[in-house]
Amino acid sequence: MKYISIDLETYSDVDLQKCGVYRYTQSSNFEILLFGYAVDGGAVQVIDAACGEKVPIEFIKALTDDSVTKWAFNSSFERVCLSVWLKRNYPHYFSSYSIDEDTVRDYLDPAAWKCSCVWSAYMGLPLSLAGAGTVLGLEEQKLKEGKDLIRYFCVPCKLTKVNGGRTRNLPEHDMEKWNLFKFYNKRDVEVEMSIQDRLKKYPVPDFVWEEYHLDQEINDRGIALDMDVVENAIAFDAKSKAELAEKVRKLTDLDNPNSVVQMKQWLADNGLEMDSLGKKEVAQAVKTAPKELAEVLLLRQQLSKSSVKKYQAMQNAVCEDGRARGMFQFYGANRSGRWAGRMIQLQNLPQNHMPDLEQARGLVESGNYTALELLYDDIPDTLSQLIRTAFVPRTDMKFVVADFSAIEARVLSYLAKESWRSEVFKNNGDIYCASASSMFGVPVEKHGENGHLRQKGKIAELALGYGGSVGALKAMGALDMGLTEEELQPLVDSWRDANPNIVRFWWDVDRCVKDTVKNRVAAETHGIRFFCQSGMLFIQLPSGRRISYVKPCMGENRFGGEAVTYEGVGGTKKWERIESYGPKFVENIVQAISRDILAYAMRTLSHCFICGHVHDELIIECSMGVPIDAVCEQMGRTPPWISGLLLRADGYECSFYKKD
Incomplete structure (x- = not known):
């Protein structure tokens, strides 16, 4: 046996989409229903574990045999599921990796695993089995009925009189569907093998697989959460939102202060027409609105802040040992191959600018809402700035x-x-100051001589490096930072004049x-x-x-x-x-x-x-x-x-x- 292609169908009462595979498998109700696999590209076998069929001992041994490569589409799912299943059912065969002090000990070594989804992503193809199969025009395509079958067998069902009050559908409740589900499981392995066969002319370099294995180790390790901060933040947010809603209700007599339609109508009735209640639009309106309307707008802005969603994502994803796992998807970004965030989404956490961050965090950790309310005017914003601090x-x-x-x-x-820029980096200079200096022909120092030009250098650097023009400057917030419409095109021209080699690079690549x-x-x-x-x-x-x-x-x-x-x-x-x-x-x-x-x-x-x-x-x-x-x-x-x-x-x- 050299390699084995695997696809699993599983059941758990934990929501996989909300909680991720690590938390999903920790449920006592987690089980593997079907084992679809093929050895060395041979015929696909389906082991019906839900109906009592036994998994061959050769398959079990292969899971911890480093000389056998395990393939799956999104193989992290199969590897984590099989890690838990093996520990529960065949603990004497299970072995982990790394050292005792690490927190990856519950999972199989990813070094012997490869992922067809990563291969697909490397080739610029969709990150779904169905999508990749369609683009490649494979003879075998993923069955479209799959979603309905998964919904029927793999998640709890709603208790009704018609289904006899059960909360789960078993094979005996619909054998016709179950047999189709087994065929679906078999087909997924076939499609996955067909993708590998179609892409074999374009192998993924070994060093990329080594990066993938390290990525899986980082996902297995996880990152610890301070659950006192998380749970108190959720409770504080609910209390704060209730108080804010009551304040807005008293000022407006609205039934639902959260309703965009009701709020826009109230503002219009009071002489302020607004097309949107977005953050930028509200911030702009507050500058000129009458005092009583500005107060309502500011309260409404606090009320609509969604910082608590990150804390709820933490609560969903946290494992039994207090760590959140599975936060990163290898090759999740098209083209560049960068990682994408999953679950809590560390890639888009709000920044923190509070000088007394530790004090505010301490109040939330200890559950002192009264003191937090006394010391901080905007509790939703404070909780938002504290999101990062929940990771410990x-x-x-x-x-x-x-x-x-x-x-x-x-x-x-x-x-x-572009040699002048490389000199800046060599001397540990500030690229924004240097860029402004090159653009305007004068010395620019942060907080010093011509310091006001640094901001123009910064926005030009961020917006114009990849061919951006006036539209890119606007999208980057140039007008909000005090630049005028008339300044934008000259700024584009100045940056390009200062960076002729970068401009030439664009068009050399284009050619x-x-x-x-x-x-x-x-x-x-x-x-x-x-x-x-x-x-x-x-x-x-x-x-x-x-x-x-x-x-x-x-x-x-x-x-x-x-x-x-x-x-x-x-x-x-x-x-x-x-x-x-x-x-x-x-x-x-x-x-x-x-x-x-x-x-x-x-x-x-x-x-x-x-x-x-x-x-x-x-x-x-x-x-x-x-x-x-x-x-x-x-x-x-x-x-x-x-x-x-x-x-x-x-x-x-x-x-x-x-x-x-």
Whole structure:
């Protein structure tokens, strides 16, 4: 036996979508109903465990045999489910990995597992079995009845008189459906094997699988939650919202102060027409609205703050040992291959700016609502700023949080050979000040000479590096920061004049992509290689990884000009044809290389307990004696495949997670 393809059908009374697979499997009611598997590409077998069929001992032994590769689509689900099942039913066969001090001990070693979903994502295909099968045009397609069958057999059912008052559907309640469910399980294994067969010409590099295994280890490890903070925050939010709603009710006589329709009508009746009650629109209206209307708007804004949802997500995901697991999806972001957040979504946590963060946290942790209400005017905002602080290290340990300084700007400058920018990074300068200085031809110092220009440099850096223009500046909030409409185009022109090599890089990439797609010839610029193969466009990165674009062809852009288009998941979150051009491809390239640098740092620091990562930041749980400088030095090492790139990592230590 060399490899085994697996698909499971399971039951639990825990909501998988809300709670994640780690919490899902901890239910005492969790069980595996069907084991679909095939050995070495052979015929698919389905073991009907729900009806008493026994799993072959060879299958059980293979689960802990490192010489047998286990394949599944979204294999983290199968691996975690089989870890729990094996521990419960065959504990003498179960073995974990890592060291005793780690918190991964309940799970099978991911090093012997591979994931067809990751392979699909690597090729720019959809992240679902059905979607990948459809795009690849496989003969075997995932059965459309699957969702209904899963709903019937895999989750609790509603108690009714018709079903005899049961809360779960078993095979004997509908054998016709059950037999179809077994066929569905078999078909999923067949589709998964067909995907592997179709993609075998494009293997995922071994180092990417090593990154995947490290990702699974980080997900297995999890990150601890202070559940006193979480539960008290939820209770405080409910109390605060009730008080705010009552205040708005008294001021407006509205039945439901949360109703957008009722609130807009009340405002209109009082002389203030508003198309939207969004955060920006309310903030703008408050500036000019009469005092009594402004008061209602501000209260309504507090009332609509949804900070409690993050705490509820924590409550849903937390495991029996107080840790939340499964927070990161490997290769979750299309094109760049960056990680995507799952469950609690660490990638979009609110920032904290409170000077007395620790004091506010202490009040919530101890359950002192009276003091919190006395000291803080806006309780929803306070709770929002405290979300990060619910993540804590284990007892007698600390967090070291380290991140790269201006990683995308450094990579872009390096690739484009914009030497003045590289000098700024070499001297540990402020890129926003340097950019403003280059744009306006005067010295700019933060909090010093011409300091007011730094903000213009910052917004230009953030908005214009990938071909953005006036619209990008507006989307970045340029007008809200005090810039005028008349200043925007000159700002774009100044930035581009100051960065001619970056502008040239955009259009060199544009030319290479078009040549490659039109003429099916390989092209290269700035150390990046472009080529087409079997209906795919590939961009070869310095790390050896590729970015993949499905079915590229020449088309017309919205302005009537020539453009490259390809198939992928677009802004609608659906599979569609996407139009692109040089600067957008440059964005994909820079973000992909930045992702590879983070992955390299994670492997360098894999001997540490990495328990989380957010964009270009690592969260490491370590003993009190670990020096921050050593962590930052190791994180900031330049990978050998991009020699000459200037990297810097900065860090801080804390007893709870926060934004320093």
